[in-house]
Amino acid sequence: MTTIGRRNDTKPARKLPWIVEFYRSDVAKKWTMAVSGIILLGYIAAHMVGNLKVYLGPESINEYGHALRDLGGHLVPEEHLLWIMRIGLAFAFAIHVHAAYALTRRNLAARGKVRYDAPREYLVANYASRTMRYSGIIVLLFIVFHVSDLTIGTANPEHVSGDIYSNMVASFERVPVAVAYIVANIALGFHIFHGVWSLFQSIGANNETYNKWRRYLAWGFTAVIIGGNLSFPIAVQLGVIS
Amino acid sequence: MTTLDAKVPAGPIQDKWTSHRFDSKLVNPANKRKYEIIIIGTGLAGASAAASFGEMGYKVRVFTYHDSPRRAHSIAAQGGINAAKNYTNDGDSIFRLFYDTVKGGDYRSREANVYRLAEVANEIIDQCTAQGVPFAREYGGLLDNRSFGGAQVSRTFYARGQTGQQLLLGAYQALARQIALGNVTLYNRSEMLEVVTHEGRAAGVVVRDMVSGEISSHSAHAVVLATGGYSNVFFLSTNAMACNTTAIWRAHRKGAHFANPCFTQIHPTCIPVHDEFQSKLTLMSESLRNDGRIWVPINPDDTRPANDIPEDERDYYLERIYPSFGNLAPRDVASRAAMRMIDENRGIGPLKNGVYLDFAEAIGRLGKDVIEARYGNLFEMYERITDEDPYVVPMRIYPAPHYTMGGLWVDYNLMTNVPGLYAIGEANFSDHGANRLGASALMQGLADGYFVLPYTIADYLVDYLNVAPVSTDHEVFKDSEREVDERMKKLLSINGMRTVDSFHRELGNIMIEHCGLARSKAGLEKALVQIPALREEFWKNVRVTGTEDSYNSELAKAARVADFFELAELMCRDALEREESCGGHFRVEHQTDEGEAQRDDVNQAHSSAWEWNGYGQAQTHIKEPLEFEYVALAQRSYK
């Protein structure tokens, strides 16, 4: 019988740089997603914790903002270290999105056009894992707005550079923004819930003794981060912060 | 009259194999690539031979009707593989394994072959371990052994209840490596339908691509048949659905002698038949008899559930009749004992066609966890099929056709009487005599494929250096292709009233009744009238739908069943002529007062080989006398 897959002749003859070779593989793309995911999760955690200072009053959080810009103290010119971090973060973000996009395309191609007729009842794949690409897109779109709203300020007429506290209050006082923020954070919650668990698989950190803790960690991390994040617009809307 | 030369080397039995390897001619490594070898079948024997030939440098083509070599039915072997490693320090030796196997085969096998088998068995374990077969281990990291029927030592290596699977995967992986290296070409979903001979030698095969229906010829210097046994002649057996006799039967029709066709093994531990639509029988590994106790109620009218029957009203009949081997009596003995119980109307289950295999005592002694670790997957399989939990309710088991000791006659080199045509594994008749001991089939398949044929084939090939195989354009190939094509067209054109399965089922019923566990002259003579009549009807009244040029499993099945009819007739004739009871062949006329098999070593100490004389003609019976120099002929006793 003629069988598919005897295609030893299709291998490219030219050897590409190892990093490119490496990234061509799906397993490596998943690994890249996991590593960039860890960076992004770290950022999200720091971002949330930093923002909690809003509850300590305007001075505290504005001081925190200043400290960020002043990272490195007198050793480096102001904002340089912050910009290096921002670029690193953007790179992690970009590669995370690119790998996701490339894998999605491959997966759709691997699935083929004909789908199962009977409804596929997923037994263990949970809602979070099946909606990663959608929750990812929501988060991506939101971040574009979020940065232009609170960092650059173009989406917020009352934006004052450096006055984090007022900017936050001004932003979240608008009901649509608060709602969008809440929706996006719930999407982010689903995304990081699966992501935190999944990254252990992707980087191959697997030990039967600790495996069940991966789920607990995912729950705990998600709850803390999203809980913290959601508190900001709610606090503003309720007038706790004003 | 044709005589058979087994080509057994001279000398003491311990030295025969060594001196034979030295005396055999060799093919120079650089010349090996000039030879082409065709292998049919990718079970343990076929895959291991193909891999070994590939490693040696021969050009190999291997054919399987499955989608992948890994599907061959060797994969279903559960219990284990024997070797005389004596790791358990219980006095095992090559000679003891040889002795047990000859005795277990009821003294109807060729001593020299069996000794060689025992000799290479240790190498098999080493080879498979090196390949990464995950054999069961002790906590110290060394290999574990368990006991099997017919032996009083623990010499069976195992990988849970999936030993056959793991060994086959090992051989398949070795084969895959050779395929990747380009030494072996694999043809999957390709069924061999004819052996082609030229000037008395094997020239090649005709194969049908099961997906496209294309019929093609392949020629080579040697053809190796590793196509397994023919238990499916009984319709219901433990063999896989596709197992068939076609390859070896077609070889037989081209002049290869068929030996001991009536030596078939009825395995005592299968799940009983439950209904008429049943398609196959499922084996429960013999290893279960390590811990399970077999019993029936003493009172034939006892209808209570098993667990309600008190100890003193149970008959642990194997322990009672065969105290020294107990529940580990050999298969033929255990099967016949079960049959006697059922004949005494003491069978159990809804159809009163089974006996109990009870683990209550072992679970009490060892705990459920230990039993689960040993047999978990078997218990699960039983539960799936019967919907009963064997941890709570005793298993019900019944004897069912399992293995065929008979097959193509081969000499010491595993070559049939047709030069260049070899048969290995279950497809040949060589090593198990009239009964095979548990865990010996895997041993034989791998011995033939890894360690015997790779040496012995050179002795034949060396004479054909630089002689090209017969061209596939040659008349002999074209004629065979035409014949195969006509056979397929004929089957499709009959358009009768009955399905292939209905014929197969009827044939199976005749065979199990008259040529099964017990055989009688009258019954066999009756079968010899019924079978040709059924065969005639088949060729007039079978209905095969579909087309020739597409995937058509009905057509494939019809062609296989057509060959089963002819084989069935030969089995009955062989059983009729063997006027004795030995191993799996039990003639009711020949039994001791206690109902045990009664051999006739004066008149029947031979292998029966049958020579094809043409369609519808009776085969000629040729006897290969068996001499026993090392194992004294004795009434087999497991008491």
Add this chain to the structure above:
Amino acid sequence: MDLTLKVWRQDGPGKPGEFKEYEAKGISSEASFLEMLDTVNERLVEAGDVPIEFDHDCREGICGMCGVMINGHPHGDQKGTATCQLHMRKFNDGDRIVIEPWRATGLPVVRDLIVDRSPLDRIIEAGGYISVNTGGAPDANLIPIPKPAAEASMDAAACIGCAACIAACPNSAGQLFTSAKLAHLNLLPQGQPERYKRTAAMVEKMEEFFGSCTNHGECEEACPKSISIDNIALMNRDYMMAKLKDRRKFGQR
């Protein structure tokens, strides 16, 4: 019991296919799923129709030949069970059963419910073996293997190659199959010399045919041998090591 079957029929590779409905009346609840199909087929032949083609062989759940989508579940919804071991007692009288072949670009339909699984063979050929020639193997007890390691290897080696994992995966990924074979060999001392070469070769061959893993875990659920996705994590780690580790300094790890 009386059933209605909705079955995918397709004449050959690359040909168009369609669903057809069949009545299966008077089926015994003791029959296996494949015996039910046998009965339907025998009736189809009697009526002069072409029977439904499906792959099957050992009917003991070990050869890996069988496997169809039953009401959206690979091998049916009984856990740890191959199609041949599924029995009709798990269905109810009057049920309507949708039977489809595995669906994936890498597993094209051969006919009706039969798919071409040869990519799995290609993956094994890429490196799913230990390169030892016949003969000359050292004594089997020369290398002691810790029992837990041997058991873990065996757990993975139980894979029957049925491709249900691929059929179940929303991405048609071949990771469970590939990782099971890798774990079988990579967990054993005998498998160490080729461990990373094997992993890279098999992973890259796999990716020629199948999608990527998004850690859903559907494969584990569908697997008739309940093979764990922990093997996939091991494969991922070994793949990274294959790319990053200097194998010339193997002894220095």
